[in-house]
Amino acid sequence: xxxxxxxxxxxxxxxxxxxxxxxxxxxxxxxxxxxxxxxxxxxxxxxxxxxxxxxxxxxxxxxxxxxxxxxxxxxxxxxxxxxxxxxxxxxxxxxxxxxxxxxxxxxxxxxxxxxxxxxxxxxxxxxxxxxxxxxxxxxxxxxxxxxxxxxxxxxxxxxxxxxxxxxxxxxxxxxxxxxxxxxxxxxxxxxxxxxxxxxxxxxxxxxxxxxxxxxxxxxxxxxxxxxxxxxxxxxxxxxxxxxxxxxxxxxxxxxxxxxxxxxxxxx
Amino acid sequence: xxxxxxxxxxxxxxxxxxxxxxxxxxxxxxxxxxxxxxxxxxxxxxxxxxxxxxxxxxxxxxxxxxxxxxxxxxxxxxxxxxxxxxxxxxxxxxxxxxxxxxxxxxxxxxxxxxxxxxxxxxxxxxxxxxxxxxxxxxxxxxxxxxxxxxxxxxxxxxxxxxxxxxxxxxxxxxxxxxxxxxxxxxxxxxxxxxxxxxxxxxxxxxxxxxxxxxxxxxxxxxxxxxxxxxxxxxxxxxxxxxxxxxxxxxxxxxxxxxxxxxxxxxxxxxxxxxxxxxxxxxxxxxxxxxxxxxxxxxxxxxxxxxxxxxxxx
Numbered sequence: 001x002x003x004x005x006x007x008x009x010x011x012x013x014x015x016x017x018x019x020x021x022x023x024x025x026x027x028x029x030x031x032x033x034x035x036x037x038x039x040x041x042x043x044x045x046x047x048x049x050x051x052x053x054x055x056x057x058x059x060x061x062x063x064x065x066x067x068x069x070x071x072x073x074x075x076x077x078x079x080x081x082x083x084x085x086x087x088x089x090x091x092x093x094x095x096x097x098x099x100x101x102x103x104x105x106x107x108x109x110x111x112x113x114x115x116x117x118x119x120x121x122x123x124x125x126x127x128x129x130x131x132x133x134x135x136x137x138x139x140x141x142x143x144x145x146x147x148x149x150x151x152x153x154x155x156x157x158x159x160x161x162x163x164x165x166x167x168x169x170x171x172x173x174x175x176x177x178x179x180x181x182x183x184x185x186x187x188x189x190x191x192x193x194x195x196x197x198x199x200x201x202x203x204x205x206x207x208x209x210x211x212x213x214x215x216x217x218x219x220x221x222x223x224x225x226x227x228x229x230x231x232x233x234x235x236x237x238x239x240x241x242x243x244x245x246x247x248x249x250x251x252x253x254x255x256x257x258x259x260x261x262x263x264x265x266x267x
Numbered sequence: 268x269x270x271x272x273x274x275x276x277x278x279x280x281x282x283x284x285x286x287x288x289x290x291x292x293x294x295x296x297x298x299x300x301x302x303x304x305x306x307x308x309x310x311x312x313x314x315x316x317x318x319x320x321x322x323x324x325x326x327x328x329x330x331x332x333x334x335x336x337x338x339x340x341x342x343x344x345x346x347x348x349x350x351x352x353x354x355x356x357x358x359x360x361x362x363x364x365x366x367x368x369x370x371x372x373x374x375x376x377x378x379x380x381x382x383x384x385x386x387x388x389x390x391x392x393x394x395x396x397x398x399x400x401x402x403x404x405x406x407x408x409x410x411x412x413x414x415x416x417x418x419x420x421x422x423x424x425x426x427x428x429x430x431x432x433x434x435x436x437x438x439x440x441x442x443x444x445x446x447x448x449x450x451x452x453x454x455x456x457x458x459x460x461x462x463x464x465x466x467x468x469x470x471x472x473x474x475x476x477x478x479x480x481x482x483x484x485x486x487x488x489x490x491x492x493x494x495x496x497x498x499x500x501x502x503x504x505x506x507x508x509x510x511x512x513x514x515x516x517x518x519x520x521x522x523x524x525x526x527x528x529x530x531x532x533x534x535x536x537x538x539x540x541x542x543x544x545x546x547x548x549x550x551x552x553x554x555x556x557x558x559x560x561x562x563x564x565x566x567x568x569x570x571x572x573x574x575x576x577x578x579x580x
Contacts, residue, residue, distance in 0.1 A: 007396050007400075008399075008400075008403075011400065111281070114511075114514070114559060114560070114563050115514070115556070115559055116514060116515050116518040116559070118518050118519075118521070118522070119518045119521075119552075119555060119559075122521075122536070122540065122552075123289075123292070123548075123552055125540070126540040126543075126545075126548050127292060127293070127296045128296075199407075203409055206409060207409065207411070207522055210411055210522065210525070211521075211522065211525065211537060212537075213537075213540070226411070226412060226415065227525075229415075230415060230418075230526065233415065233418060233419055233423065233430075234419075234423050237419055240415050240419065241416075241419075244408075244409075244412035244415060244416070247409055247412060248407050248408045248409065248412060249407075251407040251408075251409070252403065252404055252407035255403050255406060255407050256400070256403055259399070259403060
């Protein structure tokens with residue numbers, strides 16, 4: 001394998017682009033209405049009319065998977081946005097200014113990341129109730145520490161650098177140093193961080209919806225579809241396979257892309 | 268020795284804080300349990316009586332102290348819904364989840380170590396890339412989907428087991444462990460794939476170090492270098508990862524119990540969340556959190572034991 005070809009970036013980027021493209025398509029157009037019952041026969045196996053067959057209500061599985069992917073990605077995007085924005089803010093301030101607040105927040109972040117996010121999300125949902133908004137907020141908050149740790153380390157590394165010191169000596173304000181000098185240097189770690197965040201967010205959301213604590217029916221979500229399909233595993237295996245493969249391929253795309261980005265950074 | 272004492276003190280403080288946070292959250296946030304138990308049409312007198320019966324009319328700090336001391340003595344509180352001790356409800360379920368966790372961990376170890384060493388010693392760049400993509404794929408399949416696949420292909424297809432035909436460990440320990448093989452593998456495979464990735468990159472880093480060059484120049488065989496010298500150093504980050512995995516595996520078993528209809532702690536936790544049976548949720552969350560804190564402490568200790576630089580430094 002040549003030095004310049006990055007197989008992971010290529011594969012991951014291609015797969016992610018395909019899945020995101022399908023999900024985008026699903027938000028605007030689906031072959032059948034994802035919630036229309038009796039769009040076809042009940043438990044019809046995959047055919048040209050129904051690419052991935054139909055489910056127990058005769059709903060078109062392909063349409064539901066397309067829309068479910070859109071929902072998963074939208075939720076993941078919100079979760080990552082909350083985690084990344086708040087995490088970058090906290091990480092920048094902690095890494096740049098240091099002091100007791102930094103010590104306390106770093107400890108808190110370490111403590112939160114030690115707990116599996118699904119367990120913490122379960123606790124939050126059991127207190128706040130189930131639903132899409134709750135899941136987004138719960139997972140968003142839980143994703144802050146990992147971003148904060150990433151950004152804090154990188155900021156602390158740059159703080160001592162000569163170019164920051166000389167900017168300080170020239171009388172540049174802290175705010176300007178953070179936005180004009182430190183922030184552009186963070187893209188290198190934030191890029192793979194965001195992709196890994198998507199990877200984890202899709203998995204966490206699917207896990208919560210699988211447990212019936214995430215997106216509520218009749219709104220299609222890959223996790224709850226997988227959980228429903230279990231009952232009909234013998235009669236309609238295509239239902240479970242479609243929903244599960246969609247989750248796995250989304251995650252695989254992101255994880256290959258993250259691997260590719262990290263390898264490019266190291267090279 | 269002194270640092271060990273310090274670590275133990277930190278462990279106790281952490282456990283204390285976690286228990287306080289969990290208790291506070293579950294006491295302050297949920298709506299009045301008397302209203303949810305009796306319905307909104309109940310008379311204020313009836314609600315007050317129930318609150319007194321459940322001990323909710325006393326100050327928060329007193330309740331926390333009683334709950335904590337009770338918890339340490341083994342009294343995990345009482346379910347609102349079933350009016351029975353949480354300890355009684357948990358008794359058999361804790362064993363099942365512990366068995367599932369232990370079996371999953373064992374499979375993770377058995378898969379991760381040999382495959383990781385193999386992945387670290389692949390020389391052909393194309394084969395290496397193929398292995399990494401395969402590993403990444405194994406990592407990407409969520410355990411609950413892997414479980415469903417196992418049910419369909421191995422259960423209904425090849426008839427290696429009957430999905431849903433769970434045997435309790437009291438009845439038949441080996442039968443139970445046998446039923447848990449596929450659930451445990453579903454948890455172990457993605458987890459092991461992560462460990463393989465870590466071990467592979469750790470071995471590759473170590474192989475580039477000076478001591479490896481020295482060993483090669485003195486004529487040591489590649490096998491000896493890898494197994495006797497490189498592995499000792501390369502395994503350190505993997506030990507920490509595997510120990511911390513025990514926490515993740517326990518959480519994953521909550522999901523896997525749903526797939527294979529295993530009556531463990533996870534099912535009780537989920538039904539208690541649905542029923543808003545907060546004392547049960549609180550007890551399970553506290554137990555799981557204590558487990559996670561303990562596992563992280565163990566990971567720290569193991570790293571110290573295995574790495575003289577950390578042990579002495």
